[in-house]
């Protein structure tokens with residue numbers, strides 16, 4: 001998290017962090033990296049003592065340009081109109097199409113722990129006249145704006161082009177109008193049938209006032225005007241906007257040369273690239289992007305976004321891989337390291353901040369959170385597949401005492417995530433079905449395998465005897481003890497551990513692979529385990 005701390009160290013005075021979004025369509029999980037970065041910056045600024053305001057804008061005067069988002073009867077009427085003026089397409093009571101879709105992203109952000117101090121609606125600021133001074137400057141300096149477009153973006157606008165779009169007083173469209181004259185108070189506009197391909201203007205033209213919500217600045221100017229209006233000091237943006245000559249460059253130049261203000265500090269960020277594209281078509285339900293947000297809880301999703309530096313792309317391929325379990329493991333590892341427990345592998349620089357910023361509550365006591373008991377995700381994913389296992393009991397046994405309320409809630413959330421992961425993403429070898437009778441596949445066991453199983457059944461008897469013997473409801477020793485016993489027995493018998501695990505999987509699951517066998521055996525009924533081990537071992541004597 002050094003990048004956020006470095007940023008906080010190089011600014012002075014009160015800070016205004018801003019971003020804005022057009023309220024249309026669905027919220028793609030990849031697009032959530034931006035809000036998480038905004039939130040991290042805000043938290044880092046506040047942590048270093050800067051008075052900080054986080055703003056989030058709804059660009060709701062933008063024209064509707066995506067036909068697929070409208071009901072068929074609304075396409076002809078609504079395309080090209082401002083999103084704020086289009087009725088909600090769903091019967092759930094929002095004041096407009098824009099309000100409906102903005103609510104979706106506001107809710108999504110809140111679920112991720114991103115809580116701007118204020119959401120602002122551009123339609124309201126235009127209507128209130130707040131944008132009028134910037135509209136006047138932009139029109140007065142239309143030649144400067146055209147020159148910026150030519151120089152920065154190599155876009156040639158005709159000399160009559162003016163940087164404003166009137167909302168057509170006849171048809172209500174804003175995407176179809178062009179302004180060719182400005183007399184200091186009014187503009188001359190035309191609503192053209194063929195200005196854009198996605199909407200058809202009505203053909204009307206005339207002089208109109210551009211003020212008080214009757215017109216809208218083009219995006220690059222609106223963006224730069226937002227910076228002036230709200231005093232924005234820091235605004236990250238996605239790399240698609242941050243290219244040379246791209247949107248950000250244009251707005252930066254407009255801020256300096258037209259509105260005469262230094263643009264905010266940029267923190268360009270890369271995207272989340274989701275692998276396993278085949279999934280969206282082959283499994284037939286949802287896209288990986290929407291499913292990821294359903295499977296991965298918010299704190300692990302925050303970790304995914306903020307662990308690399310913003311300028312590093314994130315490659316995430318959860319389909320048929322252990323990418324999601326590894327995300328949980330990393331979260332747990334950072335927490336364990338903070339709590340002073342032994343962890344494997346190198347820790348990232350500033351790992352305590354990575355963990356702290358992953359938490360939903362910015363004011364959480366992160367050391368207390370780190371010290372809590374967390375049930376390993378893969379372990380949980382195995383347990384929930386074993387019939388009759390009570391995960392609350394299993395967790396209490398693992399922790400050594402009852403879980404507290406927060407740990408219990410986190411366990412529940414992980415159990416839901418594990419179920420969804422098994423359903424949508426898990427590789428086949430993470431899925432288990434304990435066979436009620438010795439599977440036919442056990443015929444593949446050779447003499448050496450069977451000798452191992454015979455030896456291991458003796459160890460199993462000892463492990464089971466730790467608590468009341470094999471007649472008990474569940475084998476007493478924990479999964480780790482069982483796992484260790486498998487390794488030891490294999491090594492003593494001169495069998496490679498991989499071979500020993502294969503023998504166990506064949507005997508219990510009827511296939512050569514599976515999740516950690518120790519966890520599985522520890523949770524199965526003791527009598528059943530012993531009987532199956534003996535059965536599989538003695539199948540040795542039978543002709544294959």
Ligand SMILES: [Zn+2]
Nearest residue numbers: 088092094100
């Ligand atoms: Zn609605």
Ligand SMILES: [Zn+2]
Nearest residue numbers: 168171191202
């Ligand atoms: Zn019109």
